[in-house]
Every structure is written in structure tokens, then in C-alpha cells.
Amino acid sequence: MMKAFKYIVYSFLGVMGFTSCDLVGNINDIKPEYILDEKTLIRDASSAELALRGVYEQWRDKGLSLILPNMYFLSGSLTGSGIDAGVFLNNEVKPETSVIANYYTSLYHIVNYADIVMEQLEAGKAVGLDSVRMVEMIGETKIHRAMAHFFLLRAYGQFYDETSPYGIVLVEEHMQETKAAPRDSVAAVYVSINRDLDDAIETAPENVSTHYSMSRTTAKALKAKVLLYQRKYKEAADLANEVLSEAEGYGYAMENNFIDVFKNSCFSSEALFCPYTYGRIERLVLNINALIPGRYLTKIADDFVAGDGNMTTGEGYDKRFAETFAYNLRGQNNNGKFPHNDMLDGTKSNTVFYMRLAEVYLIHAEAAIRGYQDYAGARTSLKKITDRAGYDENYVNTITDGDLLEMVRKHKLLELVSEVYEEWFDLVRYYKEGDFNITDIKSTITSDNQLILPIPQTALAGNNLLEQNPL
Template structure:
């Protein structure tokens, strides 16, 4: 067995269409299984396998799911033929046999298993001649991605908002073949697992990476700030977010001066803390973003923040939040129909990067966490930084009354991040659970708390008899 087998393992999921990834456990065994003899034998082969872990973030199963989350929250709307299986997301009535659920669940565990296999090979010393520091760095880079993948699964399929809930996720820290059964950990155990990986990475990951589609210690700190925010540990979330903001420039990160530059620069953006690499005819990402557009909710919100709900002009941008205008102005909108995905989805040249985590989000995390922790002044400062970049006056945040501050952070963060990585949905859930917004604040189809968590896919339940479905 040689490295070609592992290359197949890493890339197999990207060659599968949506239909082929639905079914019982027997259908997916070959894509989890991996032979490990002689897969890694030196530094070059180890680096090649590591690139495969990174590549997994832009496979169809993961990349194509991102538009679903904004449809679920109501910040975007389906257009044309719509996304596959999208009607259930439009109606907030997702069923366990929905094709998209199976895709994201299996795709994310494939990312975890790819990382687990590489960690195992590096720990047993297969990369002959590789310096110990680089060995530790590769393990740490895998742990960052393993933590992020588990966090995504917890937010999609677990009761991430309730630390006392038994409905966490299945945790994987060893290679698996897809045949092993395991129960769900509880939510606190799930967070503990994620935190341990991030703490290890903060100590061992590379200090600096020239290329922003690779992770660093700063990336691990940023993810930790985000996880802590979701846990409701606001003082710690604010502290880690502030560390990231303070060290960003020295580590090669900086906010873009112009919002649209984030997306035209893509993975080369100074703002990207972790983004997918996409270039040429083979390094592509398959998503369904061109099948979505803005919702009436987002349009009204972008209009109201810059005047009234009825004075916006998409042709000139007058009366609209600049981020919304840059996203959907007919002249500026790119090949996919919006400014966040400006490039063609095929052919030569640069393709659309998917921003998994960027520095602008960390400013919002610091702002929200600081305010929830009682430090209004620090929170306002970070909020003003991103508001200023969006064209708001330098005294905009200082004029907001304290009782509307979190509401404005919620709205601005949606306009900053919607249609990127699902944050608009997870923020909706968090703000509702914190009693900041009503459950039907965005969509009338969201009526009960059971709609706040996606059901586990039927294919996962069929292959794991210890797995219990979420309460419906």
C-alpha cells in the first residue's frame, strides 16, 4: 500500500455528487477506510497529506452546505431552481432524510478522520527525518481543524447553547473506518474535547504562515474565542478575542480597508484567519451560492440602518448599508450574483474563496463578549472599528443607547458575515436563547425550540445504533 491510496481517501469525497453520499452505512465504508502502511515516509509525503486535510474543507459535502444555513436563518432567500432539498430549510422543517444533512455530517467526519489519520502517522514517527518542531506543528494544525470540525458538528446537530444538555456529538480522536458505533457525548464533554485540541494547538501550531489558507496559533486563539462565546463564557471570550486583535499585525493579519477587497483578494486577503485555497481548473470549490439572493428581512435591515426602511437605492447604494450594497449591487455583483463570490465557478484563474474565519468576525466577538461581560467601553470600541470600515461615522457607536447596543451588533454582524459560514443562523439561536430577540424575529416559520437544532441524518442513525436522535 502506498501514498496513492491515501490520496484517494482524501479526495474521494470531492468526487462524489450529492446523491452518492446518501444511504446506509454500507454505502460509506470505503470512504472512511484507510490503509496506513508506507503512506508517510518523509517530510514531503507528510506535507502532501497535510494539504489533503486542508483540501477537505472545500469538498462538495461541506462547501455546498453553507448557503443552507443563511436560508435557514432567513437572511438569504432561495432563487431560481433553489438549492437541493432547500424547501425544508426555507420552511424550517428539515427532515432526517434530507440529502444536505447527510452530506454535511459525513463530509465533516471525513475531515476529522483525515486529520486523525495524519496525527496517528506523525505520532508514530512515520515522517523519517522531519524535525521534531515541524512534526509537532503538523499535529497541531490537524488539531485546529479537528476542533473546528467538531465545533461545526456541535453547532449543527447538538444543543450547543445548553452546557447541561446530553445532546452533544460523537467525538472522534482516533482513526475510524465508519463501522464503529459510539454514543453521543454530552454538550459539556463536547466542548471540553474541542478546547483541549485548541489549547494544544495554541502551544504547538506555527506562529506564522505566509499563506492564509493554513492555520496558526492565532487561528487557534480566534476559534477558541468563538467557542467560548458560544459557551457563554464572555470574559474569557473577550480576552482571547483581544489577544487575537492585539497580535494580528505582527502575525501577518489585518483588516482590509475596503470590505469588497476581502472577497476579491480571497485567500490572499490579510483579513483571512482561515480560508479555502481555490485556483485554476482543478483547485475549485463547489457551492450553490448562485442559487440564493438577499431576503426581504436583510434588505429592510440594511435599509433601516442607513436611514429608513424605504429609502435605499441598490443602483447607487444610497440609503443602504455599504456591505449589503457591495454584495448585491447589479453592477458590482460578480459571476455568482453577489460580491462575496465574485469569480466564475469554473475555468482558469482565481475562484471564489470560502472564508471560514476572518479577523472582522473577531472584532464582533470581542464587542459582544465585552458588552455581555459589563465592559461597555471596550465593546463599543471594537464595534466602531468594523462599523467605520462599513462607512458609518466615527461617533456612530457612541451615540447608540446601551439598551439597543446588542441589537445593533446582531444586525451589523449579519450584514458583515451573512452567506459566508452560517454565523447568521448560530447568532440567531444564541441571541434568542439570551432573550435578546423573539424566536420568530426573522422568519414566521420558526415557532418552536425544536427547530433550533438540525436533526441527525437518517444515514448516521442507520449506521450507529448507539446514536440517539435529537428531540423533535
């Protein structure tokens, strides 16, 4: 399934950056490239914190960031060109497509690295580490593992069907060597993910001073999302509502202006989890400059304000769409959600928001409708999103009950587009719920076999027990 994890290699500069410049001194004086033997990875409190930061750093890996454009192409939300663009635009991804192999490997690196850190902490390798902090750190590793397993499941498994045998290979103990293993069922994967998140809700840090760090609130928000994918809508609505009622008390808050989320990068108060980035060295490698919005997205952004959209100024389009894509507003990377020049040292750098507070409002809105037929509650949550987007104060009350669910999806598309490709999975989920014919939205999707990515050929070659998805 993946290469043996004999050594843990990471940049000392990168992992130390997860604290602050004050902790590490002059950022330019830190020597990069420390290579640590797995056997001596954790020895004391300091090395334990360093190892945990190494898990966080894995979320900046190129295998995760460079797949972004291609995942937008799957849904048609964005379009563009590139080596693998055609197969994603046409929903004809093949097992030998290199970008899906890199994504697969990067996610399993996170799982395996989290397992190593967790096991060494549980074994008492961190001599002198405060026991309370040790429990918190183990909780953090469980959120990392749960999130990576979840991302693997929804990309490569039939996440929408808990009776399906097409889950993923769960890795709950760190792998010291390549080992053949069969896929676990979708139901078994969800059990593992929820078990990790339940533990983290009880043990992860309750308060964090940095929003790029994981907390109990992060674990609750992620579990609400997982429950939504499982179609456990009442539970998802209840947990999302709990997150929203508690968030402010733990320092999480919606930014007043939509575009400030991205200008503030990993320091945004809205972030529930995103990679720490700073300057040229601690940055995400992105490939988003040549992307443009697709026709379906553009039409929604235009229709919502009943205007004649102007791509130069952004007038006549939904504000979020305009600030992200209009020529005069989108910035140097041709996308307003990635506003920073990553090649400059000593500046904020672009990040990827794996979860932010706005998404929890939208999770609650959808789950409240599906689980409780609570249209009033759904409108209250959606209003937090539309008010910031510049819609009339009474806008949500003009949406009929029958149209509200679809409007939640479309506003979620406009809110989260070009972030972590949630629009693709929403398309699949709504289709599987019978809400629309997916081919009517993306004409190149003509078979359910196109709803998940194939298992990479490289993974199959290294694991003779691994079964390919239906192709």
C-alpha cells in the same frame, strides 16, 4: 456513523496547491489523482506535508460548500429555490434531507483524516521530518479536528446547553472500520474541542506566510468563538482582545476596503482560515447564483442608513449589503462575496472564509458587553467594522448602551452574511440568552426542536447507538 476510511483519496494537484506555484512548478504539468494506502500515507517529511495538505483540502468538499444556501435559508437572511430549499426556508428539515447527510459526513471525514495524520506523525512515521515541524503539524491537525467537531456540535447538537446529553459522537482516534458509538454530552464535546485548541495554541505554527494556513492565532480566534458559544463571556472577551492586539505582528490585517476581502480570496490578509483555491481545478463548487437577500436583512441594510434603498445601484443601503447584492455591483455570480469566475484556469477562485479578522472584532464586542458590561471596549471593536463600512466616525457613540448588543448582532449579520451562516447561530444564541423572541424574526420557528438539525437518517442507519435529536 460513517463509512470505513480504508483509503485516503485526494488530488495531488489539490494538495500541492496549498504551497505555491513556485514550489510545484508549472501547475498545468502536475498529474492529478494519486491514491494512497492508509498504511503508507506518511513515510517521510515530504509525504507528511502532503498528507497534512490533504486535511486542508477536505474543507473544499462539496458536502460543506453545497449546504451554504440552505443554512442561509434557516435564518431567513437569504432566500431562493432548490431541491431542499423549502424545508430549510420553513425550518422543517427532515432526517432524510440529503444535504445534511453530506455535510455530516464531510465534517467527520475531516476529523478522521486529521486523526490519521496526527497519529502517524506521533508514531514517528515521517522519517527525517524536523522535530519542531512535526510538533507544529500535529498542532495544525488539532485545529482541524476542533473546528470540525465544533461545526458538527453547533449543527447537530444542543450547543447552547452544556447540561444537555445531545452532543455529537467524538472521534478522537481514527476509525478503520464502521463502529457503533453513542453521542457524547455537549459538555464533553466542549472539553475535547478546548483541549485540542489549547494544545494548538502552544504548538501550531506561530508564523505562517499564507493566510489559508492555520496558526496559533487561528487557534486562539477559534477558541474565542467557542467560548462565546459556551457563554464564557469574560474569557471570550479576553482571548479575542489578545488576538486583536497580536494579529498585526503576525501579518493579519483588516483589508482597507470591505469588498477586497473577497477579491483577494484565500490570499486576503484578513483571513484566519479559508480553503486554498486557484483556477478551475482547485476550486469550491458553489450554488449561490440564484440567491437573493431576505426581507429582514434588506430592512436592516436600509434602516441603518435611513435611505430609500435602490437594489440596482445599492444607494440607500449599508455599503456591505450593496457591494454583496446590488445588481450593478454583485458580479457574475450574483453575489459580491464570490466575485471570481471559477471556470477559468490561472486565476484567483472564490473561497469560503471559515474565520476572518473582522469576526474577532465582533466576538470581542459582544463578549465585552455580556461579560464585563464594557460598552466602551465594545464600541472600540465595533468601530473598526463600521468605519470600514462607511459609517460616520462618531456613529458608534450615538448607540445607547441598551441598544449596543443588538446593534453588534445586526452589524455582524451585515458583515458576515452569505459566508459561513453565522447569522443562523447568532439568532439561536441571542434567543437562548433571552434577548428576543426568535419567532418575531423568523415566523416559521415555533419550537426549540427546530434550533438544531436532525441527525441524518443515513448516520442512524449505520450506528444503532446513535440517538436522534428531539423532533
